[in-house]
Amino acid sequence: MTLNPADSACAEALRGRLSQDLFRPVEPRYLEEPRGLFKGTAGLLALPRTVEEVSELIRAAARARVPVVPYGGGTGLVGGQICAGGPAPLILSLERMSAIRAVHRLENVIVAEAGAILADVQAAARDAGRLFPLSLAAEGSCRIGGNLSTNAGGVNVLRYGNARDLCLGLEAVLPDGSIWHGLTRLRKDNTGYDLRDLLIGAEGTLGVITAAALKLHPIPASTGTAMLVVPDPAAALELLTLARDLTGDGISAFELIHGEGLAFLDETLPDVRQPFDARPDWCVLIELGLFAGLDAQDMLVRLFETAAARDLALDGVIAQNEAQRDALWAVRERIPEANRLIGAISSHDISLPLAAIPDFIARAGAAVARHGDLRVNCFGHLGDGNLHYNVFPPRGRSKADFAAQREAIKRMVHDLVYALGGSFSAEHGVGRLKVGDLERYADPARLAAMRAIKAALDPHGIMNPGAVLRGPAD
Amino acid sequence: MTLNPADSACAEALRGRLSQDLFRPVEPRYLEEPRGLFKGTAGLLALPRTVEEVSELIRAAARARVPVVPYGGGTGLVGGQICAGGPAPLILSLERMSAIRAVHRLENVIVAEAGAILADVQAAARDAGRLFPLSLAAEGSCRIGGNLSTNAGGVNVLRYGNARDLCLGLEAVLPDGSIWHGLTRLRKDNTGYDLRDLLIGAEGTLGVITAAALKLHPIPASTGTAMLVVPDPAAALELLTLARDLTGDGISAFELIHGEGLAFLDETLPDVRQPFDARPDWCVLIELGLFAGLDAQDMLVRLFETAAARDLALDGVIAQNEAQRDALWAVRERIPEANRLIGAISSHDISLPLAAIPDFIARAGAAVARHGDLRVNCFGHLGDGNLHYNVFPPRGRSKADFAAQREAIKRMVHDLVYALGGSFSAEHGVGRLKVGDLERYADPARLAAMRAIKAALDPHGIMNPGAVLRGPAD
Numbered sequence: 003m004t005l006n007p008a009d010s011a012c013a014e015a016l017r018g019r020l021s022q023d024l025f026r027p028v029e030p031r032y033l034e035e036p037r038g039l040f041k042g043t044a045g046l047l048a049l050p051r052t053v054e055e056v057s058e059l060i061r062a063a064a065r066a067r068v069p070v071v072p073y074g075g076g077t078g079l080v081g082g083q084i085c086a087g088g089p090a091p092l093i094l095s096l097e098r099m100s101a102i103r104a105v106h107r108l109e110n111v112i113v114a115e116a117g118a119i120l121a122d123v124q125a126a127a128r129d130a131g132r133l134f135p136l137s138l139a140a141e142g143s144c145r146i147g148g149n150l151s152t153n154a155g156g157v158n159v160l161r162y163g164n165a166r167d168l169c170l171g172l173e174a175v176l177p178d179g180s181i182w183h184g185l186t187r188l189r190k191d192n193t194g195y196d197l198r199d200l201l202i203g204a205e206g207t208l209g210v211i212t213a214a215a216l217k218l219h220p221i222p223a224s225t226g227t228a229m230l231v232v233p234d235p236a237a238a239l240e241l242l243t244l245a246r247d248l249t250g251d252g253i254s255a256f257e258l259i260h261g262e263g264l265a266f267l268d269e270t271l272p273d274v275r276q277p278f279d280a281r282p283d284w285c286v287l288i289e290l291g292l293f294a295g296l297d298a299q300d301m302l303v304r305l306f307e308t309a310a311a312r313d314l315a316l317d318g319v320i321a322q323n324e325a326q327r328d329a330l331w332a333v334r335e336r337i338p339e340a341n342r343l344i345g346a347i348s349s350h351d352i353s354l355p356l357a358a359i360p361d362f363i364a365r366a367g368a369a370v371a372r373h374g375d376l377r378v379n380c381f382g383h384l385g386d387g388n389l390h391y392n393v394f395p396p397r398g399r400s401k402a403d404f405a406a407q408r409e410a411i412k413r414m415v416h417d418l419v420y421a422l423g424g425s426f427s428a429e430h431g432v433g434r435l436k437v438g439d440l441e442r443y444a445d446p447a448r449l450a451a452m453r454a455i456k457a458a459l460d461p462h463g464i465m466n467p468g469a470v471l472r473g474p475a476d
Numbered sequence: 477m478t479l480n481p482a483d484s485a486c487a488e489a490l491r492g493r494l495s496q497d498l499f500r501p502v503e504p505r506y507l508e509e510p511r512g513l514f515k516g517t518a519g520l521l522a523l524p525r526t527v528e529e530v531s532e533l534i535r536a537a538a539r540a541r542v543p544v545v546p547y548g549g550g551t552g553l554v555g556g557q558i559c560a561g562g563p564a565p566l567i568l569s570l571e572r573m574s575a576i577r578a579v580h581r582l583e584n585v586i587v588a589e590a591g592a593i594l595a596d597v598q599a600a601a602r603d604a605g606r607l608f609p610l611s612l613a614a615e616g617s618c619r620i621g622g623n624l625s626t627n628a629g630g631v632n633v634l635r636y637g638n639a640r641d642l643c644l645g646l647e648a649v650l651p652d653g654s655i656w657h658g659l660t661r662l663r664k665d666n667t668g669y670d671l672r673d674l675l676i677g678a679e680g681t682l683g684v685i686t687a688a689a690l691k692l693h694p695i696p697a698s699t700g701t702a703m704l705v706v707p708d709p710a711a712a713l714e715l716l717t718l719a720r721d722l723t724g725d726g727i728s729a730f731e732l733i734h735g736e737g738l739a740f741l742d743e744t745l746p747d748v749r750q751p752f753d754a755r756p757d758w759c760v761l762i763e764l765g766l767f768a769g770l771d772a773q774d775m776l777v778r779l780f781e782t783a784a785a786r787d788l789a790l791d792g793v794i795a796q797n798e799a800q801r802d803a804l805w806a807v808r809e810r811i812p813e814a815n816r817l818i819g820a821i822s823s824h825d826i827s828l829p830l831a832a833i834p835d836f837i838a839r840a841g842a843a844v845a846r847h848g849d850l851r852v853n854c855f856g857h858l859g860d861g862n863l864h865y866n867v868f869p870p871r872g873r874s875k876a877d878f879a880a881q882r883e884a885i886k887r888m889v890h891d892l893v894y895a896l897g898g899s900f901s902a903e904h905g906v907g908r909l910k911v912g913d914l915e916r917y918a919d920p921a922r923l924a925a926m927r928a929i930k931a932a933l934d935p936h937g938i939m940n941p942g943a944v945l946r947g948p949a950d
Contacts, residue, residue, distance in 0.1 A: 108717060109830040109861075153666050164664060167641070180921035187829040189860040190638060191899040192627050192677055193906055193914055194944055195926045199673035203666055220720050243582060246694050250767030251725045293724030294770055301768060355661040356583040386663040387583075425665040432667055440667055447654035451933060452669045458932035459925060470668055 005467065007089035008045030008068045016046070016062050016092075024048050024055060032073060032093050033084065040081040040434060042071075045090030049098045053173055053181055053212040056094065060210065060464075061179030063092050069467045070094055072206035074148025075119065077140035079351075080433025082152065082205045082469045087476060096147050099212060102126045110218040111170060111187045116147025116211050123216070132218035135162035135254070139338065147211045153203035155429030160385035161254045161291075162219060164429070166202045171215035174201055177208065177460035185215050200455070205431055206466040208459050222254075222291025226298030227327040229259075230306060231282040231317040235384075236360040238286050241314045242385055245288065245305055252301070255289035256385035257334050263379045266340035267333065269397075274336050275329050277319045286384065287334050337381055341392055345401040347376065348411045349392040352419045353428035356387045362422055366391065369414050373407050388428040391415060416443065432470045440470070479941065481563035482519030482542045490520070490536050490566075498522050498529060506547060506567050507558065514555040514908060516545075519564030525572045527647055527655055527686040534684065534938075535653030537566050543941045544568055546680035548622025549593065551614035553825075554907025556626065556679045556943045561950065565941075570621050573686060576600045584692040585644060585661045590621025590685050597690070606692035609636035609728070613812065621685045627677035629903030634859035635728045635765075636693060638903070640676045645689040648675055651682065651934035659689050674929070679905055680940040682933050696728075696765025700772030701801040703733075704780060705756040705791040709858075710834040712760050715788045716859055719762065719779055726775070729763035730859035731808050737853045740814035741807065743871075748810050749803050751793045760858065761808050811855055815866055819875040821850065822885045823866040826893045827902035830861045836896055840865065843888050847881050862902040865889060890917065906944045914944070 006012065017025065026047045033042035045068075050056045063070045069091040076083055085091040096117035103113040107130045114123050120141040127134035136149060138156030148154075150172070154165045162168065171186035184198065201209055232238045238258055245253050261283045267274045268281075278285070288305075290298040302320045309315035321327040341349070354362050363380060370376050370393055377394040393411055395401055416426045416439060426439045441449070456463075456471055467473030480486065491499065500521045507516035519542075524530045537544045543565040550557055559565040570591035577587040581604045588597050594615040601608035610623060612630030622628075624646070628639045636642065645660035658672060675683055706712045712732055719727050735757045741748045742755075752759070762779075764772040776794045783789035795801040815823070828836050837854060844850050844867055851868040867885055869875050890900045890913060900913045915923070930937075930945055941947030 106829070106831060108713060111829075155664050155666075159664060166670070176921055176925060180924065182921040182925070183919050184922060186897065186899070188827045188897075188899055188902075190629050190633060190827045190857075190862045190902040192629075192903055193899055193901050193910075194677075194918065194922070195682070195929060196640070196670075196673045196677055197922050197925055199670045200929075203668075203670055208669070220724055222724060239582060248768060250694055250696060250765075252768065291724075292768070294722060294726065294766070294775060296768055296770065353662045353664045355580070355585075357580060383664075388664045423660065423662075425660070425662055425667055427667050428662075428664040429666055436667075444668060445657050447650055447656040448658060448668070448671050450654065451650060451656070451671055454932040455669055455674075455929055458928040 005069050005089050005464065006067050008092040009090065012066050012068050013046055015066060019062060020055065020058055024050060028093060031076065032095065035081055035084050036077060037079060040084040040086045042084040042086060043090040045092055047093045047095065049095050051098045053175065056175045056210055056212050057179050057181050059092065059094060060175050060177065063464050064177065064179055064462060067462055068092050068464065070464050071466055072096065072151065072210045074116065074145035074151070075140065075143045077144040078148065078152060078433060079430045080435040082431055082433035082466070084434065085468065086434065088467060088473060094210060096145060096212070103213065105130045106187060107132065109187055111215055112218055113185060113213065113215045114146050115213045116145060118146045120144050120146055120149055127218050131221065133221045134216060134218055136165055136168055139335065146214060150202050150211050150214055151204065151206050152431040155383065155386070155388065157255045157257065157383065159383060160256055161251055166199060168217045169198060169202060169214055170217060172198050172201060172211055173213040175210045175212060177465045185213060187215050205433060205469050207456060207470050208465060222293060224292045224296060224298040226290045226302045227321040227330050228288045228302045228306065229277050229285055229319050229330050230288065230309065230315040231278065231285045232315060233313065234284055234360065235363050237314045238284065238384055239356055239359065241286065241309050244309060244314065248305055249290060249292065249301060252290050252292050253288065253385065254291045255287065257287040258381055258384035259285050259287060259334060259337070260380045262377055263337040263340070263381050266344055266379060267336060270340045270343040271336055274332055277330060277333060278317060282317070287330060337379070341379060344394050346392045346394055347401045347404045348408050348415070349390065350415050351428050351430045352391055352415070352424055352426060353386065353388045354419065354422055354424035358422040358424065359387065359389070362418060366415060366418055369418065370411065373411055434468055437470065437472055479543050479563050479938065480541050482566040483564065486540050486542055487520055489540060493536060494529070494532055498524060502567060505550065506569065509555055509558050510551060511553060514558040514560045516558040516560055517564040519566055521567045521569065523569050523572045527649065530568065530649045530684055530686050531653050531655050533566065533568060534649050534651065537938055538651065538653055538936060541936055542566050542938065544938050545940055546570065546625065546684045548590065548619035548625070549614065549617045551618040552622065552626060552907060553904045554909040556905055556907035556940070558908070559942065560908065562941060562947065568684060570619060570686065577687065579604045580661060581606065583661055585689055586692055587659060587687060587689045588620050589687045590619060592620045594618050594620055594623055601692050605695065607695045608690060608692055610639055610642055613809065620688060624676050624685050624688055625678065625680050626905040629857065629860065629862065631729045631731065631857065633857060634730055635725055640673060642691045643672060643676060643688055644691060646672050646675060646685055647687040649684045649686060651939045659687060661689050679907060679943050681930060681944050682939060696767060698766045698770060698772040700764045700776045701795040701804050702762050702776045702780065703751050703759050703793050703804050704762065704783065704789040705752065705759045706789060707787065708758055708834065709837050711788045712758060712858055713830055713833065715760065715783050718783060718788065722779060723764060723766070723775060726764050726766050727762065727859065728765045729761065731761040732855055732858035733759050733761060733808060733811070734854045736851055737811045737814070737855050740818055740853060741810060744814045744817040745810055748806055751804060751807060752791060756791070761804060811853070815853060818868050820866045820868050821875045821878045822882050822889070823864065824889050825902050825904040826865055826889070826898055826900060827860065827862045828893065828896055828898035832896040832898065833861065833863070836892060840889055840892055843892065844885065847885055908942055911944065911946055
């Protein structure tokens, strides 16, 4: 199974069949990714405007046995969008397919093309008086096709689910160039295998998503935000249960923040206003969205009082207006920036069964300490069991000083996650960065089934080779 | 690809490797299904107690090229559990794997074996102070493995989703006998292809589900039930939007009932107490479940008053106690029984984009009328776009008198559903009854992908042959 490069001969062949203005020179941005871990090789860049053009491109690539890399917003953190080794690929950017095709207000459905920027999908929903709840740091530049291909998560998964849970139907081009017209708006459709969920999260290795029918939700009538100091992660989990018993589905976000993250903000981004005078060890950011005449601020007061009476909350700040809300969210949202400025030795996007989280934090912390006087910033979407567990050098030292220990730390974290029934990739995906982790930790029967499915749907291995599963060139 | 019968030679081979008491004589109930449309051939019946025994059985069947039919509660309505043609199968009943393996209260997760009866899963959740919301007519005898294999729906899909949406992880045996240990309790796990959702809804054709980790929800603090008379289906949809804007996620069920269904109850089950003196053309049954100190009865009054002011509700009954609640639900739940007593010429489990429902009901009604003075009972899960659309003979005539028109009516209904972007099987599945419909209406690219996946994962075609996709013997 050898692939050919998307070289000038390939370009000639493609240009003969397809409109000239589909192609653009490969600018450097298509060959780079946010963390600088992968560098792509320049082949061809095509910018199709219709699903038929995508089909033609894939069909041509399949004939020529040329690798194809679907390209969304380029914001992925695991190299899924960068074909770094092997023959130069045809980069297929969906950026010109960015239309909102329809909003079905009564049905709570929006139909968007894959190249639509997430923030634009959110805005179109809001204009129709509805909520599209997928929300993550890159929402201003990531594209919905990439969000679906990577099954993106973010801050509202607790209440509304991840990208998979928000998708009703897909239009996609399969690896032989055939078009699947699957843009259904149906809530129930039990007619055979779930191709939708197979393409979602496949990171472009089983086809190219070109459009999606997505679920909308009502906009909560009253929203509120609070940051509560908790004694420890176990108390944070009890607080979550309490909040759920009280409000049912009312909690949209429940984010854990470690004192180290607040210290990093102090150190690197002193303009971020800290909510507490004394820096707490642990706190949680809670967002409520309520209906039916309920007042979210009142409910947060009630939650705080109940939690305080049970020693689950030691202190708290409830936002009184939009500016205070933004200030609380800024604390959470700027932690990744502070992390980058400090420079992590090793960073992990892990998930765990909720009950295992306190144990994990304790054991991982002890194990990290055996590597030296390192700092750990552990934060994330606690309600989903999703932690961003990042290990940093001591103050005054650089991550480069600890390069030799990086692999051992990574292995320790992932081994412990695996032993506790967790996942080495909660929301970022496998991409090219974690192919080895997948091979190490995945259930062998499932991995064999994945390889069989890949071979069945993409027998020439042209779709995003090397992502998720090891490619012929790896 | 020829399969061999599960005959005495096969039995000898299996008995040599496996414990004697795994096998039982094939009682008639394993060869029958609720509607009497399919009659199975008696091969062997095995009742494994562990996933390892399931694995041994499938491995042996794969070696012997013997068809395997996974058997749950036997309540399916499309013949997925009955191998009617071809070589006699090994029937693999999961009834001895019925344990609730664990309830993780803090995590809102229950782990149940495939043979657990749905009502027992619900009860185990309730005992832990949690809700397992999957609920359907057969819940006293259907088993959770079958619910997952068919992606069962029911009355609470509107709020909590179908079986797929309630599943976090699976343990399953693949067609080569390998065991997939995928009982994760994680809410986020982006590590490769979604094998879970591929097995869910595959109706036993890609493997056997042996256990599942399932999502639990908090039990609403206040519940309420009402039946409201609406002018027409379009008004019912507006009422649904109104109810959602008012209560957010508070509506657990929103069922449409046609006057014909009430007339059928009068005719066949006069003990069912009707809620209105004058029989309405259309009404809806609404179930609310609220948190945070809200009172569901008060909210239903508010909903009724708001709806009445907009001419969306003409009359209404709000249950004041549990007995009245049960009486309202009995109206909805006993309609299928009345239907059976009348005897349908043709019955359909369809779904439509919500906005297309009024148009569908009008056009289908006009088309049915061209076949004679027939009666239509159209009811179902309106909030999900899922209608049970059933056509009956005039009073005093029998369905046998219209047997010749059955196919034409069925085709008309399904063609219209297809034209409006709907599905010919909302929740019952394809089974063996609707294989032809799938071939007629499925997107060709998707159907080709389904066949490729089936061939890749089950190259000998032993798993439930003839269900979903046409088998070698069909």
